[in-house]
Amino acid sequence: MAKVLMKGNEAMALAAIKAGCEAFYGYPITPQNELPEYMSKHMKANDRVFVQSESEVAAINMVYGAAGAGARVLTSSSSPGIALKQEGISYIAGAELPAVIINVMRGGPGLGGIQPSQADYKQITRGGGNGDYYLYSLAPESLQEAVDLIKESFDIADYFRNPVMIAVDGLIGQMMEPVDFENEVPKWDLKPKTWAADGDRTNGRPKNIINSLYLDPAVLEQHNFKLQKKYQEMKDHHQRYEMINMENAEIVIVAFGSTSRIARSSIELLKEQGINCGILRPISIYPYPEKAFKEIPSTVKDLLVVEMSTGQMIDDVKIANECRLPIHFYGRVGGIVPEAEEIVNKVLEIVGGVK
Numbered sequence: 516m517a518k519v520l521m522k523g524n525e526a527m528a529l530a531a532i533k534a535g536c537e538a539f540y541g542y543p544i545t546p547q548n549e550l551p552e553y554m555s556k557h558m559k560a561n562d563r564v565f566v567q568s569e570s571e572v573a574a575i576n577m578v579y580g581a582a583g584a585g586a587r588v589l590t591s592s593s594s595p596g597i598a599l600k601q602e603g604i605s606y607i608a609g610a611e612l613p614a615v616i617i618n619v620m621r622g623g624p625g626l627g628g629i630q631p632s633q634a635d636y637k638q639i640t641r642g643g644g645n646g647d648y649y650l651y652s653l654a655p656e657s658l659q660e661a662v663d664l665i666k667e668s669f670d671i672a673d674y675f676r677n678p679v680m681i682a683v684d685g686l687i688g689q690m691m692e693p694v695d696f697e698n699e700v701p702k703w704d705l706k707p708k709t710w711a712a713d714g715d716r717t718n719g720r721p722k723n724i725i726n727s728l729y730l731d732p733a734v735l736e737q738h739n740f741k742l743q744k745k746y747q748e749m750k751d752h753h754q755r756y757e758m759i760n761m762e763n764a765e766i767v768i769v770a771f772g773s774t775s776r777i778a779r780s781s782i783e784l785l786k787e788q789g790i791n792c793g794i795l796r797p798i799s800i801y802p803y804p805e806k807a808f809k810e811i812p813s814t815v816k817d818l819l820v821v822e823m824s825t826g827q828m829i830d831d832v833k834i835a836n837e838c839r840l841p842i843h844f845y846g847r848v849g850g851i852v853p854e855a856e857e858i859v860n861k862v863l864e865i866v867g868g869v870k
Contacts, residue, residue: 575603605644609727630850
């Protein structure tokens with residue numbers, strides 16, 4: 516299949532359909548509205564379920580029900596809408612249910628604005644609801660990568676029996692790029708969903724109950740230990756990242772998503788000024804790719820974190836860096852996207868000007 520030029524939100528919706536998404540529940544909010552709009556037409560055409568719920572709270576609880584029945588299920592929203600879904604996301608994680616959640620981030624806090632942002636980072640990576648839980652969270656930098664990761668994310672969710680968050684921003688949701696939907700993505704070794712409350716009682720299968728309520732503290736503690744073992748497997752074996760232009764780099768930009776795309780332009784401009792700058796690009800933001808920081812070459816003297824936020828990723832960089840290198844920050848907020856030249860100027864300030 517040749518590449519198809521599509522808007523980001525629509526391409527992400529089609530990727531989910533191609534991944535076998537059986538049900539979508541959502542509520543409109545800018546800048547992700549084209550995603551549920553696309554699903555409203557094409558899910559029905561493929562004999563699958565689409566529901567525009569009465570609210571974000573209703574949508575995430577519908578996700579809980581469909582996931583509990585064993586369906587491949589998707590919801591999408593943007594920052595304030597994701598905030599409203601947090602209680603349900605905690606329930607879904609606590610009940611060990613697979614689901615995929617797409618967050619097309621916009622500026623905040625509160626209602627904020629409708630322009631791009633990355634300021635949901637802590638909400639995504641720390642768990643925005645109650646309790647000790649995490650979402651496997653992926654932050655693509657291009658529309659092709661977003662499509663590929665969404666196709667894989669349904670397998671990831673099923674493998675871990677855990678929600679997966681796709682963290683993009685308004686730029687990726689609204690941009691148009693050519694996409695190849697036939698790209699091969701990793702296939703995970705999945706077991707039958709014998710845990711599902713789907714009414715199947717054949718062959719002596721016991722009755723399944725989907726629940727996140729454990730009134731006995733000892734039982735709840737063991738359940739939490741079980742969850743933590745799953746999160747530890749994510750950390751040990753499923754960190755994702757990309758190292759760019761690292762050979763002989765003297766400074767490294769740490770950036771994810773759309774910001775890393777802009778950083779790519781910055782390092783080309785810096786080359787013209789005699790400065791070799793690398794990029795460390797987290798692809799999984801949970802688990803955070805701490806292993807990548809051990810691959811930073813000895814030529815590197817500084818790290819520059821660049822985000823569309825006031826610096827939400829810096830804590831993870833500090834932990835992964837283990838006090839080895841000085842950490843600097845440059846960010847734009849309120850929906851303002853940093854320009855490549857701004858990042859260049861910050862690098863020049865750190866390294867002491869043109870070489």
